[in-house]
Amino acid sequence: MLDIQIWFYTGCALVILGSLGTxxxxxxxxPVVRILNTEIPAVGLSLIFxxxxxxxxxxxxxxxxxxxxxxxxxxxxxxxxxxxxx
Amino acid sequence: xxxxxLVSPFVVxxxxxxxxxxxxxxxxxxxxxxxQKNDLSVxxxxxxxxxxxxxxxxxxxxxxxxxxxxxxxxxELAEILAISEILMxxxxxxxxxxxxxxxxxxxxxxxxxxxxxxxxxxxLVAYGVFLTGFTGGAVAGVGILFxxxxxxxRGIPFGLWEGMSGASGIAWCLWIAGFLxxxxxxxxxxxxxxxxxxxxxxxVASKIGLVxxxxxxxxxxx
Numbered sequence: 001m002l003d004i005q006i007w008f009y010t011g012c013a014l015v016i017l018g019s020l021g022t023x024x025x026x027x028x029x030x031p032v033v034r035i036l037n038t039e040i041p042a043v044g045l046s047l048i049f050x051x052x053x054x055x056x057x058x059x060x061x062x063x064x065x066x067x068x069x070x071x072x073x074x075x076x077x078x079x080x081x082x083x084x085x086x
Numbered sequence: 087x088x089x090x091x092l093v094s095p096f097v098v099x100x101x102x103x104x105x106x107x108x109x110x111x112x113x114x115x116x117x118x119x120x121x122q123k124n125d126l127s128v129x130x131x132x133x134x135x136x137x138x139x140x141x142x143x144x145x146x147x148x149x150x151x152x153x154x155x156x157x158x159x160x161x162e163l164a165e166i167l168a169i170s171e172i173l174m175x176x177x178x179x180x181x182x183x184x185x186x187x188x189x190x191x192x193x194x195x196x197x198x199x200x201x202x203x204x205x206x207x208x209x210l211v212a213y214g215v216f217l218t219g220f221t222g223g224a225v226a227g228v229g230i231l232f233x234x235x236x237x238x239x240r241g242i243p244f245g246l247w248e249g250m251s252g253a254s255g256i257a258w259c260l261w262i263a264g265f266l267x268x269x270x271x272x273x274x275x276x277x278x279x280x281x282x283x284x285x286x287x288x289x290v291a292s293k294i295g296l297v298x299x300x301x302x303x304x305x306x307x308x
Contacts, residue, residue, distance in 0.1 A: 031130065052100075057156065072133075
Protein backbone atom coordinates (compact mmCIF):
# COMPACT_ATOMS: atom_id res chain seq x y z
CA MET A 1 0.00 0.00 0.00
CA LEU A 2 1.52 3.26 -1.13
CA ASP A 3 1.48 6.21 1.18
CA ILE A 4 -1.22 8.70 0.18
CA GLN A 5 1.24 11.56 0.61
CA ILE A 6 3.14 10.36 -2.47
CA TRP A 7 0.18 11.33 -4.66
CA PHE A 8 -0.23 14.64 -2.91
CA TYR A 9 3.38 15.75 -3.24
CA THR A 10 3.61 14.45 -6.83
CA GLY A 11 0.59 16.63 -7.60
CA CYS A 12 2.17 19.68 -5.97
CA ALA A 13 5.43 19.17 -7.89
CA LEU A 14 3.57 18.72 -11.19
CA VAL A 15 1.52 21.89 -10.61
CA ILE A 16 4.58 24.02 -9.83
CA LEU A 17 6.81 22.59 -12.59
CA GLY A 18 3.96 22.72 -15.13
CA SER A 19 3.12 26.34 -14.41
CA LEU A 20 6.82 27.26 -14.61
CA GLY A 21 6.97 25.40 -17.94
CA THR A 22 3.92 27.24 -19.23
CA UNK A 23 5.33 30.64 -18.32
CA UNK A 24 9.07 30.27 -19.09
CA UNK A 25 9.45 26.88 -20.79
CA UNK A 26 11.12 26.21 -24.15
CA UNK A 27 9.11 26.93 -27.28
CA UNK A 28 6.25 28.77 -25.55
CA UNK A 29 6.31 31.46 -28.24
CA UNK A 30 4.10 29.03 -30.14
CA PRO A 31 0.62 29.24 -28.54
CA VAL A 32 -0.12 25.56 -29.26
CA VAL A 33 2.92 24.50 -27.20
CA ARG A 34 1.76 26.80 -24.40
CA ILE A 35 -1.74 25.30 -24.43
CA LEU A 36 -0.30 21.77 -24.30
CA ASN A 37 1.91 22.80 -21.37
CA THR A 38 -1.15 23.87 -19.35
CA GLU A 39 -2.21 20.21 -19.27
CA ILE A 40 0.63 19.37 -16.84
CA PRO A 41 -0.61 21.57 -13.96
CA ALA A 42 -4.12 20.26 -14.75
CA VAL A 43 -2.91 16.68 -14.09
CA GLY A 44 -1.20 17.85 -10.89
CA LEU A 45 -4.41 19.52 -9.70
CA SER A 46 -6.31 16.29 -10.46
CA LEU A 47 -3.91 14.40 -8.16
CA ILE A 48 -4.48 16.98 -5.40
CA PHE A 49 -8.27 16.57 -5.81
CA UNK A 50 -7.75 12.82 -5.63
CA UNK A 51 -5.96 12.99 -2.25
CA UNK A 52 -8.85 15.04 -0.88
CA UNK A 53 -11.49 12.59 -2.27
CA UNK A 54 -13.19 15.39 -4.26
CA UNK A 55 -14.79 12.97 -6.71
CA UNK A 56 -17.45 15.18 -8.33
CA UNK A 57 -15.05 18.12 -8.49
CA UNK A 58 -12.46 15.87 -10.19
CA UNK A 59 -14.95 14.64 -12.82
CA UNK A 60 -16.22 18.15 -13.55
CA UNK A 61 -12.66 19.48 -13.67
CA UNK A 62 -11.65 16.88 -16.30
CA UNK A 63 -14.67 17.79 -18.45
CA UNK A 64 -14.01 21.53 -18.03
CA UNK A 65 -10.32 21.11 -18.95
CA UNK A 66 -11.28 19.37 -22.19
CA UNK A 67 -13.74 22.16 -23.06
CA UNK A 68 -11.19 24.89 -22.17
CA UNK A 69 -8.57 23.23 -24.41
CA UNK A 70 -11.10 23.11 -27.26
CA UNK A 71 -11.99 26.81 -26.80
CA UNK A 72 -8.33 27.86 -26.74
CA UNK A 73 -7.39 25.79 -29.79
CA UNK A 74 -10.41 27.21 -31.65
CA UNK A 75 -9.24 30.73 -30.78
CA UNK A 76 -5.73 29.94 -32.05
CA UNK A 77 -7.01 28.47 -35.32
CA UNK A 78 -9.39 31.36 -36.00
CA UNK A 79 -6.79 34.02 -35.16
CA UNK A 80 -4.27 32.32 -37.45
CA UNK A 81 -6.77 32.17 -40.29
CA UNK A 82 -7.28 35.92 -39.92
CA UNK A 83 -3.51 36.40 -40.13
CA UNK A 84 -3.09 37.89 -36.68
CA UNK A 85 0.35 38.09 -35.05
CA UNK A 86 0.63 35.32 -32.48
CA UNK B 87 -11.12 25.01 18.21
CA UNK B 88 -11.44 26.45 14.75
CA UNK B 89 -11.38 23.12 12.87
CA UNK B 90 -14.23 20.71 13.77
CA UNK B 91 -13.25 17.26 15.09
CA LEU B 92 -14.76 15.33 12.17
CA VAL B 93 -12.00 16.59 9.84
CA SER B 94 -9.22 14.01 9.87
CA PRO B 95 -5.83 15.22 11.20
CA PHE B 96 -4.16 14.12 7.96
CA VAL B 97 -6.26 16.60 5.97
CA VAL B 98 -5.56 19.33 8.51
CA UNK B 99 -1.80 18.64 8.21
CA UNK B 100 -2.03 19.16 4.42
CA UNK B 101 -3.52 22.65 4.78
CA UNK B 102 -0.29 24.69 5.00
CA UNK B 103 1.57 23.03 2.07
CA UNK B 104 -1.50 23.36 -0.19
CA UNK B 105 -1.96 27.05 0.56
CA UNK B 106 1.77 27.62 -0.05
CA UNK B 107 1.62 25.78 -3.39
CA UNK B 108 -1.53 27.69 -4.43
CA UNK B 109 -0.02 31.08 -3.68
CA UNK B 110 3.25 30.13 -5.40
CA UNK B 111 1.46 28.98 -8.57
CA UNK B 112 -0.75 32.07 -8.59
CA UNK B 113 2.38 34.23 -8.26
CA UNK B 114 4.10 32.42 -11.16
CA UNK B 115 1.01 32.81 -13.36
CA UNK B 116 0.54 36.51 -12.58
CA UNK B 117 4.28 37.12 -13.13
CA UNK B 118 3.96 35.53 -16.57
CA UNK B 119 0.93 37.70 -17.37
CA UNK B 120 2.78 40.86 -16.36
CA UNK B 121 5.68 40.03 -18.71
CA GLN B 122 3.51 39.13 -21.71
CA LYS B 123 2.51 41.58 -24.41
CA ASN B 124 0.69 39.04 -26.58
CA ASP B 125 -3.05 38.88 -25.78
CA LEU B 126 -3.46 35.21 -26.66
CA SER B 127 -0.63 34.20 -24.30
CA VAL B 128 -2.26 36.22 -21.52
CA UNK B 129 -5.49 34.31 -22.15
CA UNK B 130 -3.68 30.96 -21.84
CA UNK B 131 -1.90 32.07 -18.65
CA UNK B 132 -5.28 32.99 -17.15
CA UNK B 133 -5.86 29.24 -17.09
CA UNK B 134 -2.83 28.82 -14.76
CA UNK B 135 -4.18 31.49 -12.41
CA UNK B 136 -7.52 29.64 -12.42
CA UNK B 137 -5.74 26.43 -11.40
CA UNK B 138 -4.07 28.30 -8.51
CA UNK B 139 -7.53 29.51 -7.41
CA UNK B 140 -8.84 25.91 -7.47
CA UNK B 141 -5.88 24.69 -5.36
CA UNK B 142 -6.62 27.27 -2.66
CA UNK B 143 -10.33 26.29 -2.68
CA UNK B 144 -9.44 22.58 -2.52
CA UNK B 145 -7.43 23.25 0.66
CA UNK B 146 -10.72 23.85 2.50
CA UNK B 147 -11.28 20.06 2.14
CA UNK B 148 -14.59 18.42 3.25
CA UNK B 149 -17.77 18.74 1.18
CA UNK B 150 -17.70 22.54 1.37
CA UNK B 151 -14.69 22.60 -1.00
CA UNK B 152 -16.54 20.39 -3.46
CA UNK B 153 -19.53 22.73 -3.40
CA UNK B 154 -17.24 25.72 -4.01
CA UNK B 155 -15.13 24.14 -6.79
CA UNK B 156 -18.09 23.46 -9.13
CA UNK B 157 -19.20 27.13 -9.50
CA UNK B 158 -15.51 28.11 -9.70
CA UNK B 159 -15.07 25.83 -12.70
CA UNK B 160 -18.18 27.18 -14.43
CA UNK B 161 -17.05 30.77 -13.87
CA GLU B 162 -13.55 30.01 -15.21
CA LEU B 163 -15.02 28.36 -18.29
CA ALA B 164 -17.38 31.27 -18.99
CA GLU B 165 -14.57 33.77 -18.45
CA ILE B 166 -12.18 32.09 -20.91
CA LEU B 167 -14.98 31.69 -23.49
CA ALA B 168 -15.96 35.37 -23.21
CA ILE B 169 -12.38 36.70 -23.38
CA SER B 170 -11.53 34.53 -26.40
CA GLU B 171 -14.66 35.84 -28.17
CA ILE B 172 -13.63 39.43 -27.44
CA LEU B 173 -10.11 38.79 -28.79
CA MET B 174 -11.47 37.24 -31.98
CA UNK B 175 -14.10 39.87 -32.70
CA UNK B 176 -11.53 42.63 -32.15
CA UNK B 177 -9.14 40.98 -34.57
CA UNK B 178 -12.00 40.53 -37.04
CA UNK B 179 -12.79 44.23 -36.88
CA UNK B 180 -9.13 45.14 -37.33
CA UNK B 181 -8.45 42.93 -40.35
CA UNK B 182 -11.97 43.01 -41.82
CA UNK B 183 -11.80 39.27 -42.62
CA UNK B 184 -14.52 36.76 -41.79
CA UNK B 185 -13.77 33.17 -40.77
CA UNK B 186 -15.95 30.20 -39.95
CA UNK B 187 -17.65 30.01 -36.56
CA UNK B 188 -16.36 26.49 -35.89
CA UNK B 189 -13.14 25.71 -37.75
CA UNK B 190 -13.62 21.95 -38.17
CA UNK B 191 -12.17 19.93 -41.03
CA UNK B 192 -15.52 18.14 -41.58
CA UNK B 193 -18.44 19.62 -43.41
CA UNK B 194 -21.26 19.11 -40.92
CA UNK B 195 -23.80 18.39 -43.61
CA UNK B 196 -25.42 15.26 -42.23
CA UNK B 197 -29.03 14.26 -42.61
CA UNK B 198 -29.49 13.73 -38.85
CA UNK B 199 -28.79 17.43 -38.28
CA UNK B 200 -31.79 18.34 -40.47
CA UNK B 201 -34.38 15.80 -39.36
CA UNK B 202 -33.68 14.87 -35.74
CA UNK B 203 -32.65 18.02 -33.75
CA UNK B 204 -36.16 18.88 -32.58
CA UNK B 205 -36.72 15.48 -31.04
CA UNK B 206 -33.22 15.00 -29.57
CA UNK B 207 -33.11 18.52 -28.09
CA UNK B 208 -36.60 18.08 -26.60
CA UNK B 209 -35.68 14.70 -25.08
CA LEU B 210 -32.44 16.08 -23.57
CA VAL B 211 -34.15 19.18 -22.14
CA ALA B 212 -37.00 17.12 -20.68
CA TYR B 213 -34.54 14.68 -19.07
CA GLY B 214 -32.51 17.63 -17.72
CA VAL B 215 -35.61 19.20 -16.17
CA PHE B 216 -36.44 15.83 -14.60
CA LEU B 217 -32.94 15.57 -13.07
CA THR B 218 -32.80 19.24 -11.82
CA GLY B 219 -29.70 20.66 -10.17
CA PHE B 220 -26.24 20.90 -11.66
CA THR B 221 -26.34 17.65 -13.68
CA GLY B 222 -29.77 18.46 -15.10
CA GLY B 223 -28.58 21.90 -16.14
CA ALA B 224 -25.63 20.37 -17.98
CA VAL B 225 -27.87 17.85 -19.79
CA ALA B 226 -30.45 20.48 -20.78
CA GLY B 227 -27.64 22.83 -21.86
CA VAL B 228 -26.22 20.14 -24.18
CA GLY B 229 -29.70 19.77 -25.69
CA ILE B 230 -29.99 23.51 -26.34
CA LEU B 231 -26.45 23.66 -27.75
CA PHE B 232 -27.16 20.76 -30.11
CA UNK B 233 -30.31 22.50 -31.34
CA UNK B 234 -28.41 25.76 -31.91
CA UNK B 235 -25.53 24.11 -33.75
CA UNK B 236 -27.81 22.15 -36.07
CA UNK B 237 -29.88 25.25 -36.88
CA UNK B 238 -26.86 27.49 -37.57
CA UNK B 239 -27.36 27.36 -41.31
CA ARG B 240 -30.91 28.64 -41.09
CA GLY B 241 -30.26 31.45 -38.61
CA ILE B 242 -31.56 31.85 -35.07
CA PRO B 243 -34.17 34.38 -33.93
CA PHE B 244 -31.97 36.32 -31.55
CA GLY B 245 -34.79 37.71 -29.42
CA LEU B 246 -34.65 34.22 -27.93
CA TRP B 247 -31.18 34.90 -26.47
CA GLU B 248 -32.30 38.12 -24.82
CA GLY B 249 -35.04 36.11 -23.10
CA MET B 250 -32.49 33.55 -21.93
CA SER B 251 -30.37 36.23 -20.27
CA GLY B 252 -33.49 37.37 -18.39
CA ALA B 253 -34.29 33.82 -17.29
CA SER B 254 -30.75 33.55 -15.93
CA GLY B 255 -31.37 36.52 -13.63
CA ILE B 256 -34.63 35.05 -12.34
CA ALA B 257 -32.75 31.79 -11.66
CA TRP B 258 -30.30 33.61 -9.39
CA CYS B 259 -33.23 35.02 -7.42
CA LEU B 260 -34.77 31.53 -7.02
CA TRP B 261 -31.43 30.16 -5.83
CA ILE B 262 -30.90 32.91 -3.26
CA ALA B 263 -34.51 32.61 -2.04
CA GLY B 264 -33.96 28.87 -1.62
CA PHE B 265 -30.87 29.45 0.52
CA LEU B 266 -32.68 32.04 2.64
CA UNK B 267 -35.51 29.59 3.30
CA UNK B 268 -32.94 27.02 4.46
CA UNK B 269 -31.69 29.35 7.17
CA UNK B 270 -34.80 31.35 8.11
CA UNK B 271 -37.52 28.66 7.95
CA UNK B 272 -35.71 25.31 8.30
CA UNK B 273 -39.02 23.45 8.74
CA UNK B 274 -39.97 23.97 5.06
CA UNK B 275 -36.59 22.78 3.76
CA UNK B 276 -38.17 20.82 0.91
CA UNK B 277 -39.45 24.02 -0.74
CA UNK B 278 -36.01 25.61 -0.34
CA UNK B 279 -34.34 22.56 -1.86
CA UNK B 280 -36.59 22.63 -4.90
CA UNK B 281 -36.25 26.39 -5.38
CA UNK B 282 -32.44 26.15 -5.35
CA UNK B 283 -32.27 23.11 -7.59
CA UNK B 284 -34.65 24.58 -10.19
CA UNK B 285 -32.74 27.88 -10.07
CA UNK B 286 -29.45 26.06 -10.60
CA UNK B 287 -31.01 24.12 -13.50
CA UNK B 288 -32.00 27.28 -15.36
CA UNK B 289 -28.68 28.94 -14.47
CA VAL B 290 -26.44 26.19 -15.84
CA ALA B 291 -28.63 25.56 -18.88
CA SER B 292 -28.62 29.25 -19.82
CA LYS B 293 -24.81 29.47 -19.61
CA ILE B 294 -25.21 28.56 -23.26
CA GLY B 295 -26.66 32.08 -23.51
CA LEU B 296 -23.03 33.13 -23.97
CA VAL B 297 -23.25 31.51 -27.38
CA UNK B 298 -25.98 34.08 -28.00
CA UNK B 299 -23.40 36.87 -27.77
CA UNK B 300 -21.66 35.24 -30.70
CA UNK B 301 -25.03 34.77 -32.40
CA UNK B 302 -25.68 38.49 -32.38
CA UNK B 303 -22.52 39.14 -34.39
CA UNK B 304 -21.96 36.13 -36.53
CA UNK B 305 -24.95 33.88 -37.04
CA UNK B 306 -27.16 34.68 -39.97
CA UNK B 307 -29.85 37.06 -38.82
CA UNK B 308 -33.45 36.90 -39.86
